[in-house]
Amino acid sequence: MPYKEREINKMYYTMGEVAILFDVNQSLIRFYEKEFDVLQPKKNKKGNRYFTPEDIENLKIIFHLIRDKGYTLSGAKEYLKNNMADSKDSHRVISSLESLKKFLIEVRDQL
Numbered sequence: 001m002p003y004k005e006r007e008i009n010k011m012y013y014t015m016g017e018v019a020i021l022f023d024v025n026q027s028l029i030r031f032y033e034k035e036f037d038v039l040q041p042k043k044n045k046k047g048n049r050y051f052t053p054e055d056i057e058n059l060k061i062i063f064h065l066i067r068d069k070g071y072t073l074s075g076a077k078e079y080l081k082n083n084m085a086d087s088k089d090s091h092r093v094i095s096s097l098e099s100l101k102k103f104l105i106e107v108r109d110q111l
Contacts, residue, residue, distance in 0.1 A: 012042065012050035021056070022063060032062055035073055038080060061091050 019026045033039045033049070038058045041049040051059075065076040065087075080087065 009053065012052060013056060015041075015049045015051075018051050018056065018059065022059065029059070032059070036062055036077060036080065038062075038084070057088065057091065060095075061087050064091065064094075 013021070015026050015029065018029055022029070030049075033041065036058070039055055039062075041051045041055055043049055061080070062076060065071040065079060066073070071079060
């Protein structure tokens with residue numbers, strides 16, 4: 001039986017890791033933290049921010065609303081206030097479909 005690598009899930013992500021993950025400046029993430037109440041990263045005594053996986057999911061939803069759907073900041077805030085549960089569910093469906101698409105493309109390329 002071949003060795004299968006486990007997916008490592010981190011408990012906390014640093015500000016630099018999050019900035020690289022979303023390919024944005026750290027200042028934009030700090031700005032979104034001030035604007036959106038759903039982002040509440042932990043801070044240590046030095047003031048360094050540590051994002052949980054839930055914060056990462058919320059950031060993905062915010063970036064999807066602003067970049068892909070074209071919402072303004074105030075529109076995205078209002079949408080998240082009214083539809084947070086629906087947006088999380090739809091984001092989970094979208095991410096699972098994207099991972100399925102990636103897998104199928106890999107299978108097609110191997111044939």
